[in-house]
Amino acid sequence: MQIKVVMAKLGLDIHWRGALVVSRMLRDEGMEVVYLGNQFPEQIVDAAIQEGADVIGLSTLGGNHLTLGPKVVEIMKAKGMDSLVIMGGVIPEDDFPLLKEAGIAEIFGPETRIEEMANFIRARVKTEIA
Amino acid sequence: MVSLSDELIEKFDQKDEVVLGKLLKEVENQTELGFELLKHKAFQKGKAHIVGITGPPGSGKSTLVGKICKSLAQKGLKIGVVCIDPTSPFTKGALLGDRVRMQELAKYPNIFIKSLATRGNLGGLAGSTADVVQVLDAFDKDIILLETVGVGQAEFDVLDISDTVVLVNVPGLGDSLQTLKAGIMEIADLYVINQSDRPGADESVKDLRMMVNESKKEDWKPPILKTIATQQEGVEELIDQIHRHKSFLRNSGQWAKIRQNRHMKRLRGVTNSYITEIVENTMRNDPLIQKRIEEVKRGEIDPFTVSNEIIRHLFQKQLTL
Numbered sequence: 001m002q003i004k005v006v007m008a009k010l011g012l013d014i015h016w017r018g019a020l021v022v023s024r025m026l027r028d029e030g031m032e033v034v035y036l037g038n039q040f041p042e043q044i045v046d047a048a049i050q051e052g053a054d055v056i057g058l059s060t061l062g063g064n065h066l067t068l069g070p071k072v073v074e075i076m077k078a079k080g081m082d083s084l085v086i087m088g089g090v091i092p093e094d095d096f097p098l099l100k101e102a103g104i105a106e107i108f109g110p111e112t113r114i115e116e117m118a119n120f121i122r123a124r125v126k127t128e129i130a
Numbered sequence: 131m132v133s134l135s136d137e138l139i140e141k142f143d144q145k146d147e148v149v150l151g152k153l154l155k156e157v158e159n160q161t162e163l164g165f166e167l168l169k170h171k172a173f174q175k176g177k178a179h180i181v182g183i184t185g186p187p188g189s190g191k192s193t194l195v196g197k198i199c200k201s202l203a204q205k206g207l208k209i210g211v212v213c214i215d216p217t218s219p220f221t222k223g224a225l226l227g228d229r230v231r232m233q234e235l236a237k238y239p240n241i242f243i244k245s246l247a248t249r250g251n252l253g254g255l256a257g258s259t260a261d262v263v264q265v266l267d268a269f270d271k272d273i274i275l276l277e278t279v280g281v282g283q284a285e286f287d288v289l290d291i292s293d294t295v296v297l298v299n300v301p302g303l304g305d306s307l308q309t310l311k312a313g314i315m316e317i318a319d320l321y322v323i324n325q326s327d328r329p330g331a332d333e334s335v336k337d338l339r340m341m342v343n344e345s346k347k348e349d350w351k352p353p354i355l356k357t358i359a360t361q362q363e364g365v366e367e368l369i370d371q372i373h374r375h376k377s378f379l380r381n382s383g384q385w386a387k388i389r390q391n392r393h394m395k396r397l398r399g400v401t402n403s404y405i406t407e408i409v410e411n412t413m414r415n416d417p418l419i420q421k422r423i424e425e426v427k428r429g430e431i432d433p434f435t436v437s438n439e440i441i442r443h444l445f446q447k448q449l450t451l
């Protein structure tokens with residue numbers, strides 16, 4: 001089955017193009033990527049509900065990641081959704097443990113190879129469907 | 131995996147959007163549960179006004195849909211949106227980017243947006259579009275807006291699903307008129323020249339008017355409107371005309387006729403794809419047929435004879451999926 005990803009730029013990082021670039025690369029990996037542009041957690045979760053997202057991808061330049069990232073997971077769980085939430089962009093490694101504890105499945109730095117991200121998604125989504 | 135329980139149907143009837151999302155996912159992926167759903171009596175309504183928005187790539191369809199939704203939501207209507215984008219034939223992936231143009235809708239209630247990839251379907255829509263529309267209609271949406279992929283010349287599927295077809299074009303269509311003339315120009319109930327802030331809008335309207343006057347449609351003369359979607363200009367007039375077309379369909383009896391035709395086409399489509407699936411399965415899995423296929427491949431026997439054998443074989447086995 002086709003993997004569906006909802007990809008958003010977290011909050012107001014308007015000049016950050018990373019999310020669109022990653023969206024295109026995941027498309028080239030065979031996924032269906034719904035690109036939202038900039039949105040806040042509540043709206044991202046609503047979009048994921050409407051789109052039936054297997055994966056929510058959050059892209060950030062940092063600054064808001066510790067608050068808005070976990071917020072997405074929190075709202076999602078409260079609404080009874082269980083998409084895989086991943087983050088990418090510029091995030092200090094020191095913050096990784098906190099984010100993972102909050103339910104972010106994985107964090108990808110700017111140097112991540114796309115195959116790595118795609119393989120991670122495929123492995124996790126497949127086990128969850130099975 | 132979700133299953134179709136009374137509880138689920140009840141939540142659906144109570145307008146639980148999470149349930150709607152889950153059920154639409156089943157329908158989108160054409161799962162067993164998805165088909166169960168489409169057969170369920172709670173999912174046969176057919177009340178929503180279905181409006182297809184079509185036109186060349188980048189003409190402003192998504193932006194326009196966003197503005198139409200915003201205005202309709204403010205008027206208290208319940209809205210469904212289905213946006214279709216092409217699947218890459220090479221990777222099977224798709225970038226569904228229409229929502230970017232509808233970001234401001236996030237703050238309005240009663241708008242449900244679903245993006246679909248064509249998944250190999252030609253004709254400008256996804257194979258599951260009619261099914262997704264059926265479910266949104268069952269969710270008591272008043273109006274469902276259907277954005278096709280950016281179309282060229284031969285994408286007419288939107289006609290089979292919509293009550294009202296809006297063709298969105300841009301100024302300076304003198305050239306594109308040539309390519310669109312092939313027929314896509316004839317299909318619309320409403321013509322929009324969007325991006326009217328760009329030069330040549332009035333000429334385009336004139337060109338279109340000439341064409342519309344030549345057209346054979348007698349009882350409904352398609353209006354031609356100028357819009358600037360990015361500035362919400364002309365959007366109210368467009369909405370008025372969409373409503374006017376609905377009234378026309380209702381008063382002229384065409385509303386019911388369109389639905390009859392739609393059901394018929396759907397029956398035909400569904401039946402054909404069932405049969406195709408059965409045939410494909412047999413050709414893949416039946417050892418006897420496999421042997422004959424190899425003979426056809428080697429050119430030892432003609433495809434017509436073996437095709438007849440396959441059909442005869444299937445009817446003897448009784449058609450089961």
Ligand SMILES: Nc1nc2c(ncn2[C@@H]2O[C@H](COP(=O)(O)OP(=O)(O)OP(=O)(O)O)[C@@H](O)[C@H]2O)c(=O)[nH]1
Binds near residue numbers: 326359361
């Ligand atoms: N100047 C001007 N630009 C517009 C107008 N409407 C839309 N645009 C711009 O045109 C571009 C394409 O708009 P979309 O709404 O994405 O067009 P679309 O037809 O949905 O495109 P596809 O879905 O890719 O076929 C965007 O940059 C819009 O901001 C308009 O009235 N005037």
Ligand SMILES: [Mg+2]
Binds near residue numbers: 193277
């Ligand atoms: Mg669009």
